[in-house]
Amino acid sequence: MLAGTALALAGLLSACQAEIDAQPQAQKPVTDKAAEKAVESTGSPYRSLKVDIAGISVGKPATPEEIAGWDIDVRPDGHGWPDGSGTPAQGEGLYDEKCASCHGTFGEGEGAWPKLAGGIGTIKTGSPEKTVGSYWPYASTLLDYVHRAMPFPSPHSLSWDEAWAISAYVLYLNEIITDEDFVLSKETFASVHMPNEDGFIPDMRPDTPQERCMKDCVDPSKIEIKVALLGYCSGAEDCIDNGASGKEKPDPAQLVGKKVYESACKLCHEGGLGGAPKLGDVDEWRKRAEKGMDTLIKHAIEGFQGEAGVMPPKGGQTQLSDEDVAAAVRYMVEQSQ
Amino acid sequence: MSKGTNKGAIDSQPEALNRLLHSEADKLSGVDRRRFIKNAAVFSSAVVAGSAMASSNLPPNTPEWTKKLGLPVNTHPYGQPSPYVAEKIVRRRVPWLTPDAIASISFTPLADIKGIITPNGLVFERDHAGVPTINPDEHRLMIHGLVERPIIFTMEDLMRFPSESRIHFLECPANGGMEIKGPQMGRLQFTHGMNSCCEWTGVPLRYLLEEVGVKPEGKWILAEGADGAAMSRSIPIEKALDDSLVVYAQNGEPLRPENGFPIRLFNPGWEGNTMIKWLRRLEVGDKPYYQREETSKYTDLLYPRREDYKDRYGKAYIFSMEMEAKSVVTFPCPEKPLKGKGKYILEGLAWSGKGRIKAVDVSFDGGVTWQTAQLKGLVLPKAWTRFALPFNWNGEKLLVQSRAIDETGYVQPTYKQMRDARGTHFIYHNNAIHTWMVKESGEVDSVQIFEKG
Numbered sequence: 123m124l125a126g127t128a129l130a131l132a133g134l135l136s137a138c139q140a141e142i143d144a145q146p147q148a149q150k151p152v153t154d155k156a157a158e159k160a161v162e163s164t165g166s167p168y169r170s171l172k173v174d175i176a177g178i179s180v181g182k183p184a185t186p187e188e189i190a191g192w193d194i195d196v197r198p199d200g201h202g203w204p205d206g207s208g209t210p211a212q213g214e215g216l217y218d219e220k221c222a223s224c225h226g227t228f229g230e231g232e233g234a235w236p237k238l239a240g241g242i243g244t245i246k247t248g249s250p251e252k253t254v255g256s257y258w259p260y261a262s263t264l265l266d267y268v269h270r271a272m273p274f275p276s277p278h279s280l281s282w283d284e285a286w287a288i289s290a291y292v293l294y295l296n297e298i299i300t301d302e303d304f305v306l307s308k309e310t311f312a313s314v315h316m317p318n319e320d321g322f323i324p325d326m327r328p329d330t331p332q333e334r335c336m337k338d339c340v341d342p343s344k345i346e347i348k349v350a351l352l353g354y355c356s357g358a359e360d361c362i363d364n365g366a367s368g369k370e371k372p373d374p375a376q377l378v379g380k381k382v383y384e385s386a387c388k389l390c391h392e393g394g395l396g397g398a399p400k401l402g403d404v405d406e407w408r409k410r411a412e413k414g415m416d417t418l419i420k421h422a423i424e425g426f427q428g429e430a431g432v433m434p435p436k437g438g439q440t441q442l443s444d445e446d447v448a449a450a451v452r453y454m455v456e457q458s459q
Numbered sequence: 460m461s462k463g464t465n466k467g468a469i470d471s472q473p474e475a476l477n478r479l480l481h482s483e484a485d486k487l488s489g490v491d492r493r494r495f496i497k498n499a500a501v502f503s504s505a506v507v508a509g510s511a512m513a514s515s516n517l518p519p520n521t522p523e524w525t526k527k528l529g530l531p532v533n534t535h536p537y538g539q540p541s542p543y544v545a546e547k548i549v550r551r552r553v554p555w556l557t558p559d560a561i562a563s564i565s566f567t568p569l570a571d572i573k574g575i576i577t578p579n580g581l582v583f584e585r586d587h588a589g590v591p592t593i594n595p596d597e598h599r600l601m602i603h604g605l606v607e608r609p610i611i612f613t614m615e616d617l618m619r620f621p622s623e624s625r626i627h628f629l630e631c632p633a634n635g636g637m638e639i640k641g642p643q644m645g646r647l648q649f650t651h652g653m654n655s656c657c658e659w660t661g662v663p664l665r666y667l668l669e670e671v672g673v674k675p676e677g678k679w680i681l682a683e684g685a686d687g688a689a690m691s692r693s694i695p696i697e698k699a700l701d702d703s704l705v706v707y708a709q710n711g712e713p714l715r716p717e718n719g720f721p722i723r724l725f726n727p728g729w730e731g732n733t734m735i736k737w738l739r740r741l742e743v744g745d746k747p748y749y750q751r752e753e754t755s756k757y758t759d760l761l762y763p764r765r766e767d768y769k770d771r772y773g774k775a776y777i778f779s780m781e782m783e784a785k786s787v788v789t790f791p792c793p794e795k796p797l798k799g800k801g802k803y804i805l806e807g808l809a810w811s812g813k814g815r816i817k818a819v820d821v822s823f824d825g826g827v828t829w830q831t832a833q834l835k836g837l838v839l840p841k842a843w844t845r846f847a848l849p850f851n852w853n854g855e856k857l858l859v860q861s862r863a864i865d866e867t868g869y870v871q872p873t874y875k876q877m878r879d880a881r882g883t884h885f886i887y888h889n890n891a892i893h894t895w896m897v898k899e900s901g902e903v904d905s906v907q908i909f910e911k912g
Contacts, residue, residue, distance in 0.1 A: 167839055171621045179670045181616045184601050184609035192601055192740050195681055195691065197748050224558075234558040246773035248762050250884055252755070260749050267751040270689045274562070277588055277687035322758065323771065325779035327888070329880040330872035334820070334864060337828045340910065345825050347858070347896060350642035350905040385555045439554075 196266035200312070203262075204269075207307035208287025210294035214302075216284055217291045220273040229253070229295040233393065239295040242317050255296025259322055261314045265289045379453025382446045386439040391454060397431025399458070407458035415455070419448045547571075550581055553649055556637075561589040562688075564631065566652030569787070569808070570794035575626065575836060575843040577655035579710050584717040585631050585653065587752075588687030591737055595721040598685065600667075600705070604743035607672030614721050617705060620662040625704065625727065626842045628810045630654040630782055632730035632757060632887035640883045642907040647792040650893060650905055656810070656843035659725050661706030664699045667741075677743040681750070682724045685739035692733045693747035693778075694726065702727050705738060728812030728841040729780045730887070732757050753778065762882030775885075782812035784871050785890035786819050786846070786863035797852055797901035805832070805848045811865035816844040818864045823850065825858030825894065825908050826873065832861070840866075857897035858908065874907055 196202040218227070226232050229239030241251030250257070254264055269285035271277050280288070290306040293299040298314065299306070306314070383391070383401070390398040399406035410418055421428075423444050425435035436442050442450075516522035539545070550565040557563040567583040584590070595614045603609035631653035637643045644650045673696065680699050684690040694703065704725040707714060714720040719736030726733050732752060747753070759776040763769065786809035791797050809816045815838055820829040835845040846861070863871045872880075874891040896906040 167837075168623065168625060170623060173621050175620060175666050175669065178619055178621075179610070179612075179616065180619060181610040181612040181670065184603055184611045188611065189601065189603045189609060193603070193742065194689065195683070195742065195748050195750070197744070197746065199746060201744065201746075234555075245760070248773070248882075248884075250760060250773075252760075254755070257760075258755050260754065263749050263751050263754050266748075267755075270691070271588060271687065271751070274588070278689070321774055322754075322777040323774045325776045325781075326771065327776070327779060327781070327783060328869055329768070330876040332870040332872045332876055334862075334870050335829065336820070339829065340826045340908075342824070342827050344911045345827075345858075346909045346911050347825075347894075348642055348907045348909060349896070350645045350907075385553070388555065 194266075194270060196262045196269075198260040198262045200308070202266075203308035203311055204265075204282040204285075205308070206282035206286050207305050207309075208283055208285075208290050209305055210287075210291045210299060210302040213287035213289070213291025213294070216288050220280075221288065224274065229292060238292055242296065245318055245321055253296070254292055255298055255317065257318050257321070259316055259319045261289070261293060261298075261311065261316055264292060265311075268292075378446065379449035379451075379456075382442065382450035383453050386437055386442060387450050387454065390437065397428070398433070399430070399454075401454055402458050404458055407455055411455055415452070418455070419451050422451050423447050548581070550583060551648060551652075553644075562587050564633075564653060566648045567655050568648050568794075569652050569654070569789055570647045570792050572789075575656050575808075575839075575845060576710060577657055579657070579712065579715050579718070582629070582655040582657060582709070582715070582718055583631065583653050585633075585731065586686070586688075586717065586736075587690050590717045591686045592716060593685060593721060593737060598721050598737075598739070600722060600738060600741070602667060602671045602741045602743070604681075604741075605674040605677040605745060606668075606743050607674065608670075610671050612667070614707065617662055617667075617707065617722065620666050622660055623663055623704065624658050624660040624708075625702075626656065626658045626837070626839050627725070627727045628654060628656040628782075628841065628843050629725075629731050629734065630785075630810070632732060632782065635889035635891070635893075636886045638891075638893075638907070639878075639885060639889050642905055645905050646794055647787065647789060647905075648794065651787045653731075654810075657709040658711070659704060659706045660708035660711075661704040661722070661725065664703040664705055664724075665701075667705060668699060668743075671743075673743055676745045679744050679747045681740070681742040681744060681748045682733075682735040682738060683740040683742075684719075684735045685737040690735055690737075690752065691748065691750045692735060692753055693744075693750065694724070694733060695778075696743075698726055698729070698780075726780070728782060728814075730757065730782055733780055747778065757887055759881065759885040759887055761880075762884055764879045764882065768880060779888060782810075783888065783890045784809070784811035784813065784816070784863040784865040784869050786810070786816075786861040786871060787893050788821070788859050788861050788895055791859065791897055791901075791903050792895055793903045793905055796903050797897060799901065800852055800854050802849065802851050805850055805859070806835075807832070807846050807861050809844045809846055809861070809863040810842065811863065811867075811869070812841055813869060814840045814866045816846075816863055817866045817868075819844075819846040820862045820864070821846075821848050822860040822862070823857045826860055826892070829862065852897075852901075854899055854901075856899055857895075858906070859895045859897060860892050862892050875910060 193202070196204065224232055224235040225238050226235075229237065231237035236253075237251070238254045241253045241256035243256070244251045245256055258264065265285055268288050269280055269282065272288075273279070286306050290299060290304065293306070293314065294302060294304075298316065304310070388401075390396055391401050394400040394403075399410060421433055423436060426433040436447050514520075516524075540548070548568050548571040550567060552560065552563060552565050554560075564585045565583050567577055567581050572578075572581065598614060600612045600617065601609070602612070634653035635650060638650060678696050680694045680696060682692055682694055704727075705722055706719075706725045707722050709715070709718060714723060719734075719738070722738050723736040724734050724738050742748075754777065757779075759779055761768070761771045761774055761776065763771050786807055788805060788807040789795070790806045791803070797803060805821060807819065807821075809819045816834065819832045819834065821832045822829045830848070832846040832848040835847050838844050871890060871892055877889065877891045894906050894908050896904045898904065
């Protein structure tokens with residue numbers, strides 16, 4: 123969830139080309155052969171106690187009842203498959219009530235929350251869309267996780283019947299189960315197979331063979347530098363933009379505004395949280411723009427109590443400079459004309 | 460920080476600062492107190508900046524703080540940082556990274572960490588359902604499954620076993636995940652800060668497994684947490700019997716809540732996600748459990764560009780748990796620019812999940828030429844290792860890189876090598892060589908180097 127979201131949300135903004143300048147002067151190559159040798163020749167730096175642990179434990183035997191209460195894992199091979207059952211039809215209402223606010227009515231995912239359905243077949247294409255249906259190898263993981271950790275705000279609140287039913291509905295949204303009255307239970311679970319079951323291989327690392335080259339390792343004339351975040355394109359042919367925009371050279375000021383918007387403003391201004399004018403809502407932004415850009419920027423920096431809601435100073439992101447906030451306001455106004 | 464906030468305080472004198480910070484702040488609580496300290500810290504730096512010209516605290520004058528008594532002992536029974544650094548050296552989040560602040564991550568401020576130990580309050584955290592507040596008297600570790608004697612341990616029971624203390628890094632495999640498609644984060648804290656290194660103390664897991672008696676068919680162990688997510692991972696028995704620990708202390712004190720209090724699993728050299736926090740259950744089984752966090756997440760989806768890896772196209776590594784050798788320069792970096800021409804000592808951190816760091820090479824020209832840095836201080840297996848290299852700077856542009864080599868001979872790869880092997884749709888285990896561009900001004904940008912043609 124974490125980094126995938128990051129990659130999806132943050133456009134890579136720029137690239138530029140730069141020449142390699144002179145080397146820092148008077149650097150003496152330092153070798154550390156002695157230290158390397160010392161590293162090679164040592165065993166564990168830690169001394170462990172030599173002790174017989176027989177008789178040291180005071181743990182108490184776990185009873186079957188105690189184990190049953192905590193043993194919630196469900197494995198692909200039948201281990202841990204629980205009693206109970208559910209159908210997609212039974213799961214639909216539960217899903218709408220407990221899941222759809224984050225995961226979307228059809229599993230499409232609200233905002234940055236995980237998408238559950240769709241994308242089947244994309245994993246092998248090079249433009250993957252990871253969902254339960256497209257990526258997860260085993261349906262058992264879905265049942266396990268729904269029961270283990272969902273719904274996010276009230277974990278460990280679902281019965282096994284509810285978990286079976288919600289899982290059945292998520293499989294139905296993915297068209298892995300096509301009959302809305304299919305009874306998902308430990309009797310039928312083995313018949314469910316996920317499209318990407320064969321999509322996983324053992325760890326093949328190290329997979330990046332690399333020599334310890336010390337000089338002339340790269341042709342300096344071929345070096346191209348791409349700058350993070352607030353840099354800009356200066357003629358490089360393949361500006362990386364993560365597909366966020368076309369090939370045109372973007373205006374650096376607008377890049378700053380977009381970046382700040384993405385990182386600081388979007389949370390409220392994308393969906394209109396707390397009365398915030400939505401990006402692209404022409405009418406709402408026109409009303410505000412009539413006050414003048416300077417006033418709008420001043421309100422964004424210092425905070426403002428409006429009719430629709432409160433704009434906290436810098437949206438609560440007080441680490442931002444005034445210039446960054448101004449750039450974000452300009453970006454939002456430009457995007458809402 | 461709006462300008463208006465500080466104006467009222469500008470008239471104050473430096474000696475008022477200590478009094479304000481130590482007495483007034485103590486009357487406040489929660490958010491008010493934090494805001495107060497933050498304002499005061501900003502104010503104090505204004506005073507410090509101004510005082511460089513006309514401070515009565517500089518030679519030949521006797522400083523104000525030398526002419527009076529200080530605070531009593533134990534003013535802060537647990538201790539706290541100087542008000543001059545409070546709220547400056549802190550973990551930070553990147554709000555847009557995750558949909559909320561509960562299943563989220565914070566980053567360690569690597570530029571300000573000295574030595575190889577991360578203070579507990581600065582160790583990054585990754586939580587999947589927030590940080591539970593657990594009463595240790597009512598917390599239990601259950602070990603069951605393919606064992607002769609399923610047992611429930613109290614926390615006191617665990618402390619009866621022989622303990623071991625080990626210094627190891629702890630890195631989230633998503634560290635640097637935002638950089639895989641191209642340079643994205645502009646600060647060291649965010650490019651490399653899902654990482655930390657502490658002295659961890661606990662019971663070797665093999666003792667506990669000996670106690671319950673693992674049956675011969677027991678090959679994998681499901682580890683599960685007591686948080687809302689009941690975070691769970693499958694661990695091979697070989698690792699559990701080798702160097703895994705059930706830890707209850709970090710850097711000498713009980714685990715912090717956000718790092719797993721009262722106990723967590725610790726798998727030295729492996730991805731942080733396997734080191735289940737708030738550990739409540741270990742189930743021994745004959746197969747892995749294919750949990751969500753080892754199928755949907757924490758797998759590496761591959762689109763290799765290398766011809767010889769074509770059969771991996773569209774496949775994903777599963778159970779890729781070892782962290783390969785990696786390094787980063789911590790000075791200079793975006794948070795710590797160069798200030799004027801002259802002699803400096805470059806510093807950085809290197810680590811490997813396979814063992815000790817053997818050497819670190821540094822380049823100032825974007826990887827064209829390399830020289831070997833010096834290793835500093837302790838060189839421990841699966842731990843942060845410091846490296847350093849003196850250099851003179853005459854104001855020219857630099858492309859600073861570091862490259863770690865571990866005792867297995869593994870050499871940290873370039874981004875090109877990594878992308879050739881895996882494409883750009885994976886998220887975890889980015890250990891590529893990072894580049895800082897030192898500009899003529901001395902400021903530092905985070906960049907990546909691509910080869911044209």
